[in-house]
Amino acid sequence: MRWTSIQKTLFPGQQENETVYMVIRQHWFVFALKMVVWGLFVAILLVGDSMLKKYFPQISLSPYVQVYNLIKGVYLMFLMLGLFMLWVMYYLNIQIITNERIVDITQTSLISHTISELHLNRLQDVTAEVRGFFETFLDFGNVYVQTAGETTRFEFTKVSNPTAIEKLILDLYDQLPPEEKSKGQAGE
Amino acid sequence: MNPVYQPTNLTNSIIALVFYLIMAGFAIYSMLTMYALIRFGKSKLVAFGVCLLYLIISASLYSAAVDNLGLIKF
Numbered sequence: 001m002r003w004t005s006i007q008k009t010l011f012p013g014q015q016e017n018e019t020v021y022m023v024i025r026q027h028w029f030v031f032a033l034k035m036v037v038w039g040l041f042v043a044i045l046l047v048g049d050s051m052l053k054k055y056f057p058q059i060s061l062s063p064y065v066q067v068y069n070l071i072k073g074v075y076l077m078f079l080m081l082g083l084f085m086l087w088v089m090y091y092l093n094i095q096i097i098t099n100e101r102i103v104d105i106t107q108t109s110l111i112s113h114t115i116s117e118l119h120l121n122r123l124q125d126v127t128a129e130v131r132g133f134f135e136t137f138l139d140f141g142n143v144y145v146q147t148a149g150e151t152t153r154f155e156f157t158k159v160s161n162p163t164a165i166e167k168l169i170l171d172l173y174d175q176l177p178p179e180e181k182s183k184g185q186a187g188e
Numbered sequence: 189m190n191p192v193y194q195p196t197n198l199t200n201s202i203i204a205l206v207f208y209l210i211m212a213g214f215a216i217y218s219m220l221t222m223y224a225l226i227r228f229g230k231s232k233l234v235a236f237g238v239c240l241l242y243l244i245i246s247a248s249l250y251s252a253a254v255d256n257l258g259l260i261k262f
Contacts, residue, residue, distance in 0.1 A: 073253035
């Protein structure tokens with residue numbers, strides 16, 4: 001199977017002759033679920049607005065209406081902030097597969113950024129897992145990469161098309177020169 | 189340009205204080221999020237574009253909130 005490479009620098013430490021084959025984020029459904037939760041907060045605002053005006057009509061009178069509008073405005077600002085943070089956290093968590101290594105860039109919080117690398121020559125086993133109703137019909141799941149090092153498993157969680165990712169990793173490992181593979185398995 | 193809100197009694201002062209404290213927290217989180225996006229995002233163009241859009245929306249909402257604050261008279 002032929003894989004198309006991506007010709008640009010995507011992460012710090014990327015070598016000049018290193019070819020990026022895939023940039024992976026979590027499946028859009030994961031982000032959509034978080035958006036549903038965000039949507040519930042929007043619904044609270046809309047439903048609360050109509051209920052308050054219906055059952056507490058005095059809220060339309062001064063000075064209560066200004067206080068109420070102020071609270072609504074602040075609530076809206078925090079809704080926008082929440083949406084922004086949700087999108088940024090989704091956007092910044094990526095995994096990159098190159099011809100030499102797998103890079104996992106994790107943003108666990110706004111001020112916590114972790115980059116983990118696994119050289120392909122240290123690969124021992126790759127497993128793709130699709131488990132669940134939505135996972136099966138939308139084709140997303142987990143990919144587990146077993147290494148020959150201290151880290152037990154490298155995990156890609158809730159990624160699109162996990163079987164294609166598994167195949168890519170194994171194909172790239174097969175393309176490594178034999179001396180590279182033996183160097184990795186020997187723990188060098 | 190709207191004049192700076194000047195509370196006339198204790199109630200208005202407390203409301204203004206609470207409002208600006210909340211806005212300070214909002215600003216801190218907003219700046220942290222924008223910094224993380226610009227620093228760690230793959231595409232600077234996308235990062236700056238999204239930040240600009242967010243700033244425009246936030247500034248509009250903030251302006252509306254400050255107008256409402258100025259209209260509160262207890």
